[in-house]
Amino acid sequence: MTGYEEVRAALNHPQLGRDLTADDPHMGVEASLTGALRDRTLLLDGPAHAQLRRLAAKPLTAGRVAELRPRIRTLTHRLLDSIEETGAPADLVSDLAFPLPLAVLCDLLGIPADDGPAFRRWADRMTTIEAVPEEETLTALHTMFGYLTEHLEHKRAHPEQDLLSAWLTAQEADDRLTDMEIVQLAFSVLFAGYESTAAAISACVYGLLRQPRQLSLLRTSPELVPNAVRALMRSQLATPYYRVLLARGDFQFAGVTIKRGDGVMPLTWAAQRDPVRFPAAGSLDIRRGGEGPSDFVFGHGPHACLGATLATTMVETALAELLLRLPGLHPAVPLHTLSWHTDRFPGGGLQHLAVRW
Numbered sequence: 001m002t003g004y005e006e007v008r009a010a011l012n013h014p015q016l017g018r019d020l021t022a023d024d025p026h027m028g029v030e031a032s033l034t035g036a037l038r039d040r041t042l043l044l045d046g047p048a049h050a051q052l053r054r055l056a057a058k059p060l061t062a063g064r065v066a067e068l069r070p071r072i073r074t075l076t077h078r079l080l081d082s083i084e085e086t087g088a089p090a091d092l093v094s095d096l097a098f099p100l101p102l103a104v105l106c107d108l109l110g111i112p113a114d115d116g117p118a119f120r121r122w123a124d125r126m127t128t129i130e131a132v133p134e135e136e137t138l139t140a141l142h143t144m145f146g147y148l149t150e151h152l153e154h155k156r157a158h159p160e161q162d163l164l165s166a167w168l169t170a171q172e173a174d175d176r177l178t179d180m181e182i183v184q185l186a187f188s189v190l191f192a193g194y195e196s197t198a199a200a201i202s203a204c205v206y207g208l209l210r211q212p213r214q215l216s217l218l219r220t221s222p223e224l225v226p227n228a229v230r231a232l233m234r235s236q237l238a239t240p241y242y243r244v245l246l247a248r249g250d251f252q253f254a255g256v257t258i259k260r261g262d263g264v265m266p267l268t269w270a271a272q273r274d275p276v277r278f279p280a281a282g283s284l285d286i287r288r289g290g291e292g293p294s295d296f297v298f299g300h301g302p303h304a305c306l307g308a309t310l311a312t313t314m315v316e317t318a319l320a321e322l323l324l325r326l327p328g329l330h331p332a333v334p335l336h337t338l339s340w341h342t343d344r345f346p347g348g349g350l351q352h353l354a355v356r357w
Contacts, residue, residue, distance in 0.1 A: 001264065004278075006254050007271035011301040013253070016245040016264055017045040018303060041184050042303070049302065055177050056185050057306055059166030065309045068108065072314055075103045076321045084325070088356040089332035093202050096322070097353075101197035101314055105190055108310075110155060110162025119144070119190055127195050127344045144190075148183045163189070189307060197311045199349030200297075201318045204232040206338070206353060208319075209331050211284050218286060219327060225320045228286035229312065233297045234272050235284060268296035326357035 001007050010016055042052065079099055083090045090096075102116050111119075125132050125140035152164055159165040167182045177185070208215040208228070218228050247262045258264065273281040298308035305311070323329065332354035339351045 001254070001266045002270040002274070003254075004271045004274035004276065007266040007268055007296065008300060010245065010253070010264060010266040011268075011296075011299070011303070013245075015248050015251050015258075017248055018243060018245055041181070042188055042306075045302075051175060052177075052181065052185075053302075053306065055170045055175065056167070058170045059163055060306060060310070062309055065313055068104070068310070069313060069317065071107060072100075072104055072317045073321065075107070076100060076317050077325075080321060080325045089354045090356075092205055092322075092353040092355055093198075093350050094352070096318060097198045097201040097205075097350075098194075100201065100318055101194050101311075104310075104314055105193055108163050109186055109189065110160050110164050111151060115147075118147075119194070123191060123194055126191060129343045131343060144187060145183055148186050149179070152179055152182055152186075192305070193307050193311060195344070195349070197314050200233055200311065200315050202350045202353050204229060204315060204319055205322065205329075205355075206335070206350060207232040207235065207284065209329075209355075210335055214284055214286050215323075215329075219323055222320060222323070224286050225316050226312075227288070229316050229319060231284060231286050231288070233315070234278075235281065268299070272296055326355075328357040329355055330357070332356045 001010055042049065042056075076096075079096050083095050086095075098120070099116075102120060103113060106113055106116050106119065122140040122144045125136050126144075128137075152168070155162070155164045156168060159168065164182065164186060167177050167185060170177055208218065214228070218224055243266070245264045245266065247258045247260055247264060249260050251258050253264075272278065275281060298305035298311065338353065341349045341351055
């Protein structure tokens with residue numbers, strides 16, 4: 001499915017599910033990962049998933065994210081200090097896009113910054129699709145789960161103002177999160193939030209470098225950064241990978257007969273380029289980027305990303321501070337020579353982005 005209305009309807013359709021814990025031989029390596037996933041998980045559908053989301057979202061409010069803004073700005077400044085001290089050219093992928101979300105997420109979860117590099121190694125093994133054997137992927141997964149389980153025990157004895165400590169006390173009526181559920185949530189935050197946010201930061205900078213007039217406009221009107229981020233993420237974050245939804249029964253959808261067990265693939269990045277919904281989808285105008293939400297950048301429906309506000313805040317802060325500190329930013333190599341990751345999940349992202357200023 002590629003049309004905006006069809007994709008939107010599919011992501012909300014009661015007959016289409018994404019429960020990866022079901023015994024389905026077509027899920028491939030992703031199904032093998034679910035061997036480590038017990039209790040309620042974000043991979044489920046229905047009431048169990050809804051209950052888990054409500055508990056998980058309690059400490060991850062918009063207000064909490066707003067409180068994190070100064071900390072995100074401080075971490076961004078430290079990385080930009082290092083970039084300036086080292087001098088041009090700098091690789092914004094390795095020097096800013098990846099270390100910023102990793103530092104923010106470790107800080108959010110109360111994980112020591114010194115352990116960040118280990119998380120990056122584990123995440124690299126889990127996001128690389130073909131170059132890393134399945135055994136290494138599973139080893140990285142179980143190692144990360146083991147680390148998070150041990151760290152959760154530490155937080156139980158020494159609670160602080162972090163997400164792990166908050167999840168330990170999250171409660172709705174008599175419903176509480178189990179330890180395994182908290183570990184799985186922490187894993188989801190690190191695994192999904194780190195890679196996708198890093199890709200978004202570099203893609204947004206790349207999108208502006210391709211459009212010098214838009215870049216110049218943003219330099220003179222920094223208040224347009226939120227608009228710019230929405231417009232850039234909507235237009236830049238294409239990926240060859242997609243979520244497969246499984247049909248629970250037979251039904252008609254957009255004139256097509258869907259059979260029970262069929263795989264349905266809503267291509268969210270294509271829907272964001274639907275000319276019916278976005279007549280000028282091929283052009284970038286940061287002044288109109290604020291018209292409506294970012295649509296499917298962070299998913300839609302019951303499985304929309306819990307960390308959407310946090311991820312957007314990181315991207316906005318990185319872009320605003322980068323342009324403020326390095327007003328002469330320009331590519332160090334021709335943009336058409338840059339290479340993109342084609343073997344990583346959840347997909348895409350620049351391998352390098354060399355710049356001068």
